[in-house]
Amino acid sequence: xxxxxxxxxxxxxxxxxxxxxxxxxxxxxxxxRVDRPRAMDVDRLAKGKRxxxxxxxxxAGVRIVRKLCSTADVLIDPFRIxxxxxxxxxxxVLIEDNKSLVYARLSGFGHYPTDGLTRKAGHDxxxxxxxxxxxxxxxxxxxxxxxxxxxxxxGGGGLMCGFGIMAALYRRALDPEKRGQVVDCSxxxxxxxxxxxxxxxxxxEAIWSGPKGTNLLDxxxxxxxxxxxxxxxxxxxGALEPQFFDRLATALNLSEEMRxxxxxxxxxxxxxxxxxxxxxxxxxxxxxEEEFSRLNLDACVSxxxxxxxxxxxxxxxxxxxFFEDDGETNEYGVRPWPAPRLxxxxxxxxxxxxxxxxxxxxxxxxxxxxxxxIQEFSDGEIIYDSGESFSSKL
Numbered sequence: 001x002x003x004x005x006x007x008x009x010x011x012x013x014x015x016x017x018x019x020x021x022x023x024x025x026x027x028x029x030x031x032x033r034v035d036r037p038r039a040m041d042v043d044r045l046a047k048g049k050r051x052x053x054x055x056x057x058x059x060a061g062v063r064i065v066r067k068l069c070s071t072a073d074v075l076i077d078p079f080r081i082x083x084x085x086x087x088x089x090x091x092x093v094l095i096e097d098n099k100s101l102v103y104a105r106l107s108g109f110g111h112y113p114t115d116g117l118t119r120k121a122g123h124d125x126x127x128x129x130x131x132x133x134x135x136x137x138x139x140x141x142x143x144x145x146x147x148x149x150x151x152x153x154x155g156g157g158g159l160m161c162g163f164g165i166m167a168a169l170y171r172r173a174l175d176p177e178k179r180g181q182v183v184d185c186s187x188x189x190x191x192x193x194x195x196x197x198x199x200x201x202x203x204x205e206a207i208w209s210g211p212k213g214t215n216l217l218d219x220x221x222x223x224x225x226x227x228x229x230x231x232x233x234x235x236x237x238g239a240l241e242p243q244f245f246d247r248l249a250t251a252l253n254l255s256e257e258m259r260x261x262x263x264x265x266x267x268x269x270x271x272x273x274x275x276x277x278x279x280x281x282x283x284x285x286x287x288x289e290e291e292f293s294r295l296n297l298d299a300c301v302s303x304x305x306x307x308x309x310x311x312x313x314x315x316x317x318x319x320x321x322f323f324e325d326d327g328e329t330n331e332y333g334v335r336p337w338p339a340p341r342l343x344x345x346x347x348x349x350x351x352x353x354x355x356x357x358x359x360x361x362x363x364x365x366x367x368x369x370x371x372x373x374i375q376e377f378s379d380g381e382i383i384y385d386s387g388e389s390f391s392s393k394l
Contacts, residue, residue, distance in 0.1 A: 001028025002345035006073050006169075009034060009065070010049070013078025015124075015149065016157030016187065017106050018045035021076055023162045025049050026338040026347045029074075032363055034065060035356045037384040044329060048350030052364075053357030053384040060382045062088045067367050070097045073180075074165055077105045081118050091182045101180040102168040106161045108152075110186030124149035124187070127156070131192040140213030140220065156190025209266065216240075222272035223248065223263060226304060227280035234304035235280055235288055247299035251292055252279050308332050327353065360385035 006029040010021040018033075025031040025048035033046060035053045052068070055061040066089065069075055075094060077084050084090045084105075091103040105111050108122040109130070117130075125146040128134040138145035164183040172178055192199075202208055207216045214220035223239040239248040242260055249258035257275055262268040280288065285303050292301055305313060311322035311334045322334040338347035360383045364374050377383040 001348055002342055004028035006030065007071065008032070008074040008076065009069055009072045010076040011078055011084075012036070012039065012043065013076075013106075014042065015045075015153045016161065017076050017078035018043045019154050019158030020104070020106065020161045020165070021045070021049060022047065023158070023338070024074070024165070026349045027342075028345075028347070032068065032359075033354065034068075037357065037381065039356050041356050043353075044327065046353045048352070049354055050359035050363060051354035051356050051386075052360050053386070054360070055382050055384075056087050056089075058380075058382050060377065060380070064364070064369075064377070064383070065089055066094065066097055068363070069094045069101060071367065072098065072101060073169065074102045074104060076161070076165075077103065078107075080107055080121070081111050081114060095180060095182075099180065100172060100178045102165055102172065102183060103180065104161055104165050104168075104183040104185060106157055106185045106187070108187050110189060111184050124152040127152035127187040128191055130188045131156070131195070133191055133195045133198065136198060136212050136218065138212055140211060142213070144212070151194070152187045152191045155194050156192070157185065157187040160187075160190035160193070161185040206264075220269065221264075222269050222276055225273065225276075227277055229280050229285040229288060230282060231284040231286075233285040233306075235285060236302045236304050237276070238300040238302075240300065244298070244300045247297045248301065251295050251297045251299055251301075252276070254279065323349070325351070355386045357384040357386040 003024055006024065008021060008024050008029045008031040010017060010031055010033045012018075012033050012035045021031045021033065022045040031049040033043070033049045033051050034056075035041075035051050037053050037055050039053070052064075054064050056065065069089075091105075095101050095103060107118070108127045109118045109120065111118065122130075125134070128137075128146055128151055129144075131152070133151065134144045134146060136144075137147060161183065164185050168181050168183050172180055209215055210220070212218055217224055219225050223237060223245050226234050226236050228234055237248065239245045242263065245258070245263045246255075246260060249255045252258075254275065258272060262272060283291070288301075289303055292299065308331075310316055311332070316322055321337050323337060324333060325335040326333070327335075338349055341347075361374055364377070364383065369377075374383070378385065
């Protein structure tokens with residue numbers, strides 16, 4: 001795997017940081033998640049990681065994590081500004097211990113300036129709102145709608161942090177002194193950067209001619225929208241180019257009502273939307289799929305698949321896009337194969353998630369602690385190992 005040999009320490013957090021760590025683990029990195037003793041396990045993106053459970057309120061616990069980071073390549077910090085510094089694990093300390101460490105800080109508003117909004121709590125919807133992007137999402141004349149917690153948490157957060165880590169590792173590889181650096185990943189900035197095109201294209205009146213929900217690509221035009229079918233399912237239409245619009249009209253037997261001069265006429269959109277809505281409701285989603293297949297017309301029309309259907313779709317089956325997952329909170333029984341696919345060093349995801357503290361003894365031995373020291377840590381409740389037989393591990 002491409003990242004085999006890379007050592008990552010992930011401070012336990014929620015959503016964005018676990019996703020970042022999961023991506024690295026899926027591609028071969030050794031990821032140790034640092035958990036609080038007997039913490040409730042709410043991480044559902046932990047497969048392929050190991051768990052070290054240590055009490056960071058105690059000086060000895062902090063020393064353990066410092067020693068762990070002294071030989072690591074990457075640290076993922078999921079906390080708000082000042083938390084790691086208060087623990088004695090800030091970047092100045094850890095990079096002094098290990099000049100090659102890439103210290104990735106993943107937070108909602110960033111780690112500077114050190115006052116104001118950067119110290120405030122928030123969630124995906126708050127970061128999305130502050131980025132300006134939430135204002136562009138939703139139907140015309142209605143409040144903005146946050147699309148689950150995908151854009152800021154996972155796109156502008158975990159994914160962008162992963163890119164920052166890889167850029168820093170590449171720079172380190174070229175540096176004669178092999179120096180690491182701090183990666184400051186603000187989810188607010190990350191999602192704004194993801195949406196760069198929305199900013200740079202904002203003056204293109206052919207695309208952005210009005211408020212949200214009234215434009216070419218945000219549901220304002222009939223040929224780029226979703227429609228309900230007879231069986232209460234949905235069809236997604238993306239007939240953006242003229243040839244696809246014409247094929248759509250042909251397939252729906254609406255060539256007279258949907259002439260090419262109507263496609264981009266703003267005044268025609270309410271009529272065209274109503275026409276398409278009425279037409280798609282006459283058949284089930286499956287019947288429409290069969291109709292487009294029979295006509296052999298590629299009009300950029302797709303079924304809106306439910307999450308329990310997608311792994312059975314012919315494309316997903318052909319590409320083996322999903323694999324079995326027996327997680328007790330996974331109702332679908334599958335999860336996506338890691339993306340993107342590397343030809344020579346493909347990802348090999350794990351099917352095992354750690355129990356909190358499952359690998360504490362194992363990890364301490366790897367970083368140089370002896371049996372008597374580990375026993376002292378356990379007796380002093382500095383570490384916790386959830387293994388069935390603690391003494392046998394020693």
